[in-house]
Amino acid sequence: MVKSGFAKFLCNAEDKGIVVKYDENGEEKWSNQDLPNFYAMPLAKDSSMPSGIKELLRDYGYFFDIAVDSKDNIIVAGTFTAGDGKRSVMYVKKYDSQGNEIWERTYTPFLVNLASGVAIDDNDDIIIAGGGTMTALSFKGCIIKISGENGRVIWKRLRRRRGIVLYTSVVTNANDIIALGFSRYDDNLDLIVTKFGGRLGLRKNELIRWGNKVGMKIVMDKQNNFIVVGKTEKEEEHYLLKFDSNFNILWEKGKTKGFLYGVSVMKNGEIVASGFKEGINEYYAALYNKDGEKLLDMLLGERVSNLPDDYMRGIAIDGNNDISQALYMVIFISFTSSLPATSYAMILMT
Incomplete structure (x- = not known):
């Protein structure tokens, strides 16, 4: 059993992710909570970024999801702040079964990034589900396929609708990727399921449930x-x-x-x-x-x-x-x- 999570170290007001592996009796086998904190990064000032988003993402770090590949390697994905709450990154880390780090990567397709779900395909490549925004006007859903070998981006697909789109979870089926999420415009929330497939990850089908x-x-x-x-x-x-x-x-x-x-x-x-x-x-x-x-x-x-x-x-x-x-x-x-x-x-x- 492997668990991912979050811990707040009150002594220095830093957030770090935690990964813990247990045996079948619930005894801890290993854990890693000494993960890097992101430092302030230079970025152009965005006057359209609302203060609410900055406050939402300030002092924040969390692994949202976890997956295990065919070799029992462990992949965790989540969201961490950088730049004193002005920016957030998608953060992915891969361990072997003994808890040794294989690689870690950050992904920043937007200014504000959220990584909510992770899945493994038949080739042990990694699928990250989430979303992000560059301005306050729209929040796009995002699916990124990365190499399980080294974390290199294979392709990235965005889903745009009026208002907000965020993918919260993802599964794989043969060559297809099925992403779940929701969209929001004004006071309306719609459930959205999108199928991406093929070598380029093109959108093949979609289900929207209004109401x-x-x-x-x-x-x-x-x-x-x-x-x-x-x-x-x-x-x-x-x-x-x-x-x-x-x-x-x-x-x-x-x-x-x-x-x-x-x-x-x-x-x-x-x-x-x-x-x-x-x-x-x-x-x-x-x-x-x-x-x-x-x-x-x-x-x-x-x-x-x-x-x-x-x-x-x-x-x-x-x-x-x-x-x-x-x-x-x-x-x-x-x-x-x-x-x-x-x-x-x-x-x-x-």
Whole structure:
């Protein structure tokens, strides 16, 4: 089990990423939290950059996602500030299975950059999902394919719509890359799924679900169907979506108050999702059948804090059908905090 996260060192007000590897008994095998801090970089002043974005990104650093390639190398991707909050970079680091650094790279297609998801394709090349902006007028979704060998950029694709586009998660299927995210214009939020494919990563298909839906995580089952979890924005309800490889919708579900952030599929096709359920002061996950009907709620112990971003995030199923979950306190929703972050993992026997 490998976990990525964030720690704030209050003694010097610096944020650094953390990567921890555990064995099957939950014992730590190795960790790396001595990651480089980015120093102020020269950049042209951008008068259109709103102060809100600068404050959002000040003193911030976090690994958002993690993946393992066919050789058990570990790849983490996230967002770190540079230039005293005036600039942020996509940061990718690759380790071998023993925790030795293979390489690290930064990517700056924009002035403000966010890296939210990472996936590995059949060639062990790396796909980074996120977005960014050069001005306050638009925020573009971004997919970058980089070489697993050395981190060299193979291609980069942007997705533009009116307002904001951000990709939050990504999976691969043969030569295709399926990116999940959302777009926002005025008060409207639309879930967006884009398929990129071929040697050049051209856009091949797209699914948009209107009606204030936000997708946070996408996975693929053994039948090459895709499951998405997230939330409906205005009602703040759980949202689940399943569609096939041709982007035909199989079902949509979700009435429970709260939101879902992580999802995984079990061997029998049942779906496990993690997140937050309104009115319950415990860490939360739920089990669904393959048709999206809820089978049971899983209450996993009292929350450490009453903060709105203290919830279950990542979730995975191992070869024994056991469920591994990672809890991150002070993470994605609240980008900055004066509190130290804590994180831990738990294994649930099914």
